[in-house]
Amino acid sequence: MRPVLLTTLLALAGSIQGAQAAPQNLPVPGGVAVVPLNAPKGQAPKARLGDAPVAVIQERGRWLALVGIPLDTPAGELPLTVESGGNTGFVPISVRDKTYPVQRLTVRNPRHVNPNPDDEVRIARETSVLTQAKRHFSAAAPQTNFQLPAQGRLSSRFGLRRFFNGEPRNPHTGLDVAVGTGTPIHAPAAGTVLNTGDYFFTGNTVFLDHGQGLITAYMHLSHIDVREGDRIAQGQQLGAAGATGRVTGPHLHWAVFLNGTAVEPEVFLAPKR
Secondary structure, three states: OOOOOOOOOHHHHHHHHHOOOOOOOOOOOOOEEEEEEOOOOOOOOEEEEOOEEEEEEEEOOEEEEEEEOOOOOOOEEEEEEEEEOOEEEEEEEEEOOOOOOEEEEOOOOHHHOOOOHHHHHHHHHHHHHHHHHHOOOOOOOOOOOEOOOOOOEEOOOOOOEEEEOOEEOOOOOOEEEEOOOOOEEEOOOOEEEEEEEEEOOOEEEEEEEEEOOEEEEEEEEEEEOOOOOOEEOOOOEEEEEEOOOOOOOOEEEEEEEEOOEEEOHHHHEOOOO
16 A cells, blocks of 8 residues: 555644653754554554654554664654555654753773673673663553652753763763662552563662563662562562662663664653653
8 A cells, every 4th residue: 555644634643742651842952753643533552753653642642653762863853654544655754853951971990981791791781681681572552651760869951962981982871869878769660570681780770661662671779589580560679779770879770762773761751840
């Protein structure tokens, strides 16, 4: 069947911010585009960005695609592929430019800046496991009205361009909460434990699968209280904050992934009033 252009009201996306379930619409590199979709009554549309399936949720009678925008995406249009009612079409997502601040940190363990050959072997093995977790996609409808997983000051924000001991490294792909070792860490929403482990850079880590490619991770924990496959309720304790892996001190690094890419966690939190 010939592709047809699916009608979409992108102008409505900005008004979705106050909705109960949907995250805030933030179509920038590292943000989330909340895209309304048309679909025949009773039929759920499907969407993908490139080869990656995209979360589609129903909220107040509307279908919404939640599209994670990679941090290295230039300003311009991204074509979202949508399948609905037997038709396939493309919805353009207008991505705005955003420049993130620079952060310079001093790391005490030089191997966490310049790993030795044995470390490199371990990192390569772990990267494969972690990449698979970040790209996991299950059919369950996700709960998207998140709660902050730890009560503390928000310190290092998402997207910071980082330098460790003066050397450029990957941007900060999470939100740091400044809490002490032993502070309880709770699930921001219901989900299933997808993966747990002790990794070179992230230390003791828990991944939660919330459904539809919405994955969250909790890093640098002092200990882990859950196991792979556990079904987790919103607010349930996952473990406790710590200083394992590459850190400058105890804190929680909280990461959120959509369609395999890290996105700004704060868009899933209710705006402060």
